[in-house]
Amino acid sequence: MPTSAHPYSELPPMERLRAIMHRLRAPGGCPWDAEQSHESLLPHLIEEAYEVAEAVRSGDRDALVDELGDLLLQPVFHAEIASETGAFDFDDIAMAIADKLVRRHPHVFGDAEVADSDGVLRQWDAIKRDEKGEADAASYYLEKASDGLPALMSAAKIQKKVARIGFDWPGPEPIFEKIREETAETEQALRSGDRAHLEEEIGDLLFAVVNLARKEKLDPELLLARANAKFVNRFQQVEDRLRDDGLSLAEATLEQMDAAWEAVKTTGA
Numbered sequence: 001m002p003t004s005a006h007p008y009s010e011l012p013p014m015e016r017l018r019a020i021m022h023r024l025r026a027p028g029g030c031p032w033d034a035e036q037s038h039e040s041l042l043p044h045l046i047e048e049a050y051e052v053a054e055a056v057r058s059g060d061r062d063a064l065v066d067e068l069g070d071l072l073l074q075p076v077f078h079a080e081i082a083s084e085t086g087a088f089d090f091d092d093i094a095m096a097i098a099d100k101l102v103r104r105h106p107h108v109f110g111d112a113e114v115a116d117s118d119g120v121l122r123q124w125d126a127i128k129r130d131e132k133g134e135a136d137a138a139s140y141y142l143e144k145a146s147d148g149l150p151a152l153m154s155a156a157k158i159q160k161k162v163a164r165i166g167f168d169w170p171g172p173e174p175i176f177e178k179i180r181e182e183t184a185e186t187e188q189a190l191r192s193g194d195r196a197h198l199e200e201e202i203g204d205l206l207f208a209v210v211n212l213a214r215k216e217k218l219d220p221e222l223l224l225a226r227a228n229a230k231f232v233n234r235f236q237q238v239e240d241r242l243r244d245d246g247l248s249l250a251e252a253t254l255e256q257m258d259a260a261w262e263a264v265k266t267t268g269a
Helices: 013-025 031-035 038-058 061-083 090-103 117-131 151-163 172-192 195-215 220-244 254-266
Strands: none
Touching (some): 013 031, 013 061, 038 061, 151 195, 151 220, 172 195, 220 254
16 A cells, blocks of 8 residues: 555656656666566657647637646656666757757847748748758758658648748639649549549549648648547437437448438537
């Protein structure tokens, strides 16, 4: 039995979290925590980030606090692992991000001037490239634009980055034209029977739709998540309607499922 229900409660919250993590990794602590490495924690880091996003979308204050706590644990966990070999610790992480924020906000902590948020982003990008040695003529602007990101988020990031240097559509209407163009080319590729060409054109169509969302300052990842949730909700109501008619999904015909779908859609669900 633990000696206290609230160990290290005398410490400030951040220090308490670090102390608890240290105890979990120490001899006699938790076997699972002691077995973890930077690599083994990667799936948890990604999962926690997505769960924070879902909590934000839900508008649930308690869920957001809980999920942000789970996400905060990840850098604390990585710092504890690294500190055991002397590679770095949590203070190194905090100092690095603090220094970065100062360097990349010269309009706040220095003499630089920017007119608006777009100017801030352009300045941030220029400073980042200079820091990483990417500003010389031999480097490529998009060389590391989307390393490690899911494809949908990667597309949006690439488009935002080129837009900062002026490579952008003047408004949404030309993007609609591009979407129509890519839709027509996708249809042609489908009729041609050329699978490689079809894959390419569907990819181009997806990229164009992401561009429309980005141009309207919308996050395509969040939009698709909402569309997914809406579809799941509607399909569950389709199942309910079919059950009311004494039908299972396996027994219902496509026509019956379509009819139930349209009925649900008409209700505005």
